[in-house]
Amino acid sequence: MASLRGFASCIGCPPKFSIVRNFFGYASGPPWKLGPPDQQASLPQSLSVLKQMKRLKQKHFHLDVVRVGTDSNGLLSPTDEQNLDCAVQMAREIYGAIGVGIGRVNRWWLIPLSDNTGFDVIDDDCEAVDLIDEFDAPGGGIDVFLVQSWAGTTLGLTPAKGDGVAVESRENDFLGTARSFSHELGHYLGLGHENDTSNNLMCQTAYAGPMPGSTQLNSDQANGIKDSDEMHPAC
Amino acid sequence: MGSLAIPIERLPEVVVGKDARFSRAQAMAQLAASELPDRERLLALVLEEAREPRRYRAAAAIALGRIATPASEEILLRNLPKTAEDSFPEVLLSLGRIGSPNALAAIDALNLSPQHPAWTTAAYAAALIAHRLGLPGHELPIPAEVNLLKPPATQARPIEFTPVEPAIALGVLDAMKRYPYGIAFDATKLTRIRCGGETNIVCPNRDFLGPAAARLAERKAVLALGAMQSPETGDYSVSYVFLARPVSSAGAIAIMAHRCSGTLALAGNAAVAGAQVKFELQSVRRPGALAISVNGAMQDGKLQITEAAVSTTREKRREPSRLIA
Numbered sequence: 001m002a003s004l005r006g007f008a009s010c011i012g013c014p015p016k017f018s019i020v021r022n023f024f025g026y027a028s029g030p031p032w033k034l035g036p037p038d039q040q041a042s043l044p045q046s047l048s049v050l051k052q053m054k055r056l057k058q059k060h061f062h063l064d065v066v067r068v069g070t071d072s073n074g075l076l077s078p079t080d081e082q083n084l085d086c087a088v089q090m091a092r093e094i095y096g097a098i099g100v101g102i103g104r105v106n107r108w109w110l111i112p113l114s115d116n117t118g119f120d121v122i123d124d125d126c127e128a129v130d131l132i133d134e135f136d137a138p139g140g141g142i143d144v145f146l147v148q149s150w151a152g153t154t155l156g157l158t159p160a161k162g163d164g165v166a167v168e169s170r171e172n173d174f175l176g177t178a179r180s181f182s183h184e185l186g187h188y189l190g191l192g193h194e195n196d197t198s199n200n201l202m203c204q205t206a207y208a209g210p211m212p213g214s215t216q217l218n219s220d221q222a223n224g225i226k227d228s229d230e231m232h233p234a235c
Numbered sequence: 236m237g238s239l240a241i242p243i244e245r246l247p248e249v250v251v252g253k254d255a256r257f258s259r260a261q262a263m264a265q266l267a268a269s270e271l272p273d274r275e276r277l278l279a280l281v282l283e284e285a286r287e288p289r290r291y292r293a294a295a296a297i298a299l300g301r302i303a304t305p306a307s308e309e310i311l312l313r314n315l316p317k318t319a320e321d322s323f324p325e326v327l328l329s330l331g332r333i334g335s336p337n338a339l340a341a342i343d344a345l346n347l348s349p350q351h352p353a354w355t356t357a358a359y360a361a362a363l364i365a366h367r368l369g370l371p372g373h374e375l376p377i378p379a380e381v382n383l384l385k386p387p388a389t390q391a392r393p394i395e396f397t398p399v400e401p402a403i404a405l406g407v408l409d410a411m412k413r414y415p416y417g418i419a420f421d422a423t424k425l426t427r428i429r430c431g432g433e434t435n436i437v438c439p440n441r442d443f444l445g446p447a448a449a450r451l452a453e454r455k456a457v458l459a460l461g462a463m464q465s466p467e468t469g470d471y472s473v474s475y476v477f478l479a480r481p482v483s484s485a486g487a488i489a490i491m492a493h494r495c496s497g498t499l500a501l502a503g504n505a506a507v508a509g510a511q512v513k514f515e516l517q518s519v520r521r522p523g524a525l526a527i528s529v530n531g532a533m534q535d536g537k538l539q540i541t542e543a544a545v546s547t548t549r550e551k552r553r554e555p556s557r558l559i560a
Contacts, residue, residue, distance in 0.1 A: 035255065036255050036256060066555045069289075069290075070558075074556070074558035075558075077288070108557055108558045108559070109555040109556070109557055109558075110555055110556050110557070110558055111555050111556065112556060113289070116322070116324075116352045118324055118325075118356075118496060120289070120290065120293075121260075121289070121290055121293040121294060121297070121325065123297055123325070123328070123495060123496055124472045124473060124474075124495045125463060125465045125467075125472050125474075126463055126472065126473065126474040126475075126494055126495040126496070127494070127495055127496045129433065129463070129474075130494055130496065130498065130523075133523035133524070133549070133552070134521070134522045134523040134552060134553055135522075135523070135552055135553050135554070135555050136523070136552035136553070136554065137554070137555055138554055148288075148289075148290040149259075149260040149290035149291065149293065149294045150258075150260050150261070151260050151263065151264050151293075151294045151297040151298065152264060152472060153261070153264060153265075153465075153468055153470055153472075154465060154467045154468055155258065155261070156467070157465065157466065157467050158466065158467070159432065159433070159466060160432045160433070160466050161431070161432025161433075162432070168258065168260065170258050172255035172256075173255070173256070173257070173258065176258070187466075187467075204467075204468070206240055
């Protein structure tokens with residue numbers, strides 16, 4: 001399967017597809033206008049179709065992203081929308097480094113603010129668990145719930161036997177959002193914490209080194225992820 | 236993802252949005268748990284600033300509720316009418332948790348219609364206060380039998396109940412101090428419940444243990460809190476609030492367990508006989524719920540379970556909406 005169309009078909013893109021919106025699954029592309037200024041050097045500068053095709057030749061998993069608390073147009077703030085795309089792209093780099101791809105990303109699921117669920121602002125961990133238990137995006141990928149605030153002591157959560165992960169979008173910290181996003185996916189894929197290694201993705205924030213360096217995964221973790229039930233075979 | 240330890244001297248600037256290097260919601264939670272003298276005023280600046288996004292105003296309301304001082308309550312009360320107009324249920328929830336008669340009167344004075352987006356939260360907040368203070372009225376409807384879930388015999392697993400080790404019990408109760416439900420606990424009377432992949436610790440209200448259980452037949456009460464351990468940080472937070480109210484003069488009481496957000500999760504009946512409370516609880520039908528059934532008795536805080544099971548499958552979940560892009 002060498003053609004772009006072939007890879008796109010493999011991950012479920014429609015016959016007529018957009019590279020950015022369907023193949024990558026983004027609403028926006030680089031250069032993303034995200035802050036703060038001292039993180040600018042870490043912003044992904046481009047999207048590589050070739051690199052993504054290579055990653056789809058490896059085991060990969062899909063994502064169904066549910067944006068929580070969207071406005072009447074079905075959108076979060078422009079910053080949050082870009083934050084999401086940037087987080088997925090950075091997760092692709094993190095997992096790509098261990099030979100695992102992120103395939104289809106359906107980021108158009110939403111729970112509008114007008115539904116009055118209160119899930120846009122997570123009061124405490126119990127509410128995040130309820131969010132994950134109550135909603136199920138039927139796309140067949142890992143459900144990732146992007147919430148706007150988390151008033152407890154955590155930045156993201158993956159319930160032990162839950163069917164998804166919840167992550168706070170921090171509008172002024174795309175690196176932190178991307179790390180939380182990737183860290184919670186790591187839990188979903190079976191990884192525990194690795195607090196003895198400050199540059200490891202699974203090291204908790206309180207013990208982790210600075211971003212963007214603290215996103216590494218070791219070979220044992222890589223092997224564990226590749227054995228996960230979520231993995232799809234190479235295209 | 237573990238908590239960010241924001242340097243305490245940075246908290247004021249982060250909370251008001253002048254230092255963007257940290258999560259503002261995290262900073263507000265950390266500020267609420269701190270002893271900084273200016274914490275109420277800082278949070279009021281956020282809650283009362285109409286140009287602030289909802290995400291921060293709501294987080295400020297939650298933090299003010301956790302502080303639970305007269306100053307924080309006063310801020311929440313003065314913002315209650317306008318936040319009810321804007322549908323900020325977090326203000327109502329925080330006032331319900333602080334639980335004063337003033338808050339109950341203020342919630343009543345809103346006179347929200349059942350069609351108002353914040354009505355459900357207002358009803359829960361008022362019920363929470365009425366149960367805490369043992370006041371008449373403000374009763375939430377008991378779910379109909381048809382809305383209670385019973386695990387099917389062939390697709391159910393047992394629920395595990397174990398006493399909580401002393402060191403862990405102290406940690407749980409230390410965490411519960413962050414929450415303003417106004418009840419005290421006995422560290423030797425906690426029970427761990429492992430059910431459907433979640434671990435909760437039931438912390439009974441010390442005021443209704445032993446012979447004092449007989450009072451449950453006479454007055455409303457916050458019977459217990461459930462605490463869940465974060466799979467992420469290992470820290471404990473409130474997961475369930477158990478409310479009890481008398482429903483007959485013969486010692487029958489209704490028990491309703493709400494999730495931390497106020498959503499009703501479990502309901503059932505109980506009967507008080509001396510120091511013993513015999514109960515039957517089932518989970519309430521809602522999207523994604525597990526069917527749970529627990530029958531047993533509580534004697535001076537110790538649970539004796541006669542039957543407990545949880546379904547292996549969940550109720551049908553809700554499908555999120557989809558934007559056709």
